[in-house]
Amino acid sequence: MKRIGFVIPISILSAALAACSFGYAQESQDKKQEQNKGQQQKQENQGKQNQGQQHQQQAQPQKQQAQHEQQNQGNQQKAQQQEQQNQNKQQAQQQEQQNQNKQHAQQQEQQNQNKQQAQQHEQQNQNKQQAQQHEQQNQNKQQAQQQEQQNRNRQQAQQYEKQNQNKQQQAQYQQRGQQMQRSQQQQHEQQVQQQQVWRQHGSNNWDNDHRNWQQRGGYSGYRIPDNDLRSYYGSGHWFRIYSLPFMYQGGYPRFQYGGYWFTVMDPYPDYWGNDWYQTDDVYVAYYGDGYYLYNRRYPGRPGIAISISL
Incomplete structure (x- = not known):
């Protein structure tokens, strides 16, 4: 087996090293920028936080005022509700009083009607009693007139009987006189x-x-x-x-x-x-x-x- 060898030129290696150095520097710069950016972001966040705290501190009186206003509104609403309840209660009491007055007026009217009916009934009874008394008086008057007429008839009969007795006595006396006068x-x-x-x-x-x-x-x-x-x-x-x-x-x-x-x-x-x-x-x-x-x-x-x- 053959060893194959090659030779890398220095320029290329330098370029490569330069590239690597640039890359590393670039990377370092990027990291630094990123760190700066992070610090800046952190500062911004801190500033925002400080602003938020400041804003929160500034907003706290407003919040308290808002809460106070809300409490006032709640109290006002409660007061209005209480007032409304009181008004409703007063209206209910007034309505109840009106109903009681109406019932009392109806009862009074019913009592007046009953009283009028009782008076009318009493008047009717009085009229009936007066009519009965008048009728009784008429009957008594008629009876008295009848009794008086009977008394008159009796007196007339007695007078007539007395006259007849006198007539008969006279006739008897006359007869006796005639008898005595006869020879x-x-x-x-x-x-x-x-x-x-x-x-x-x-x-x-x-x-x-x-x-x-x-x-x-x-x-x-x-x-x-x-x-x-x-x-x-x-x-x-x-x-x-x-x-x-x-x-x-x-x-x-x-x-x-x-x-x-x-x-x-x-x-x-x-x-x-x-x-x-x-x-x-x-x-x-x-x-x-x-x-x-x-x-x-x-x-x-x-x-x-x-x-x-x-």
Whole structure:
């Protein structure tokens, strides 16, 4: 194997060394520049930091002022919020007060309405009571008027009855006067006439010969007023025919008593006896359908039909 040798020229080596030296110098210069640059950057950074610190120091009062302003704003906001809350609270209280006032007004109005209704009801009750009192007064007045009218009617009836009593008494007095004025001869003649008439007017079969007013077709003679009939006739007012005015007319015996003439339409029953008109008490009464003459000696027996005239 062959060794191959070569020779490097000095110029080339010098150039190479120069190049290396330049490169190293350049590198050193670059490093130095870089260091300078780094120091400059560091200085700049330090300056910036110092500026930042200065700026921070300068900004700190501003920050404090800003914080103070922010605190003031916060306090103002809080104060505004508090004020707003107070206003809201006042508004709520006012609204509640208004509601309470409204409720109170409604309650007062309801109480007034209830009071008015109660007053109206009371007024209605008073009006009703007044109407009832007025009606009661009218009823009392009517009753008083009716009572007064009844009293007047009673007084008039009593007066009328008194007048009838006086009339009957006068008639009786007149009859008695007439009887006393008659002469004994006239009385004797009348008594004889009565005996003859009454003997002819008796009946031995009275049940067949007797006819009541219904069988006769109804009573058609004069009717005695009810007051007179109750006051002067009936079973409590008896008399005897023998002493009364007497006549025989149209085939029927007649006698006068109390201002009226009584015509005996029926024959008298034979069990009365021949002298009943002289010895027996008789009375006049209205029974059923007409007037009848009854003998008190025979209570419960039918009466004989009689007709009345003035």
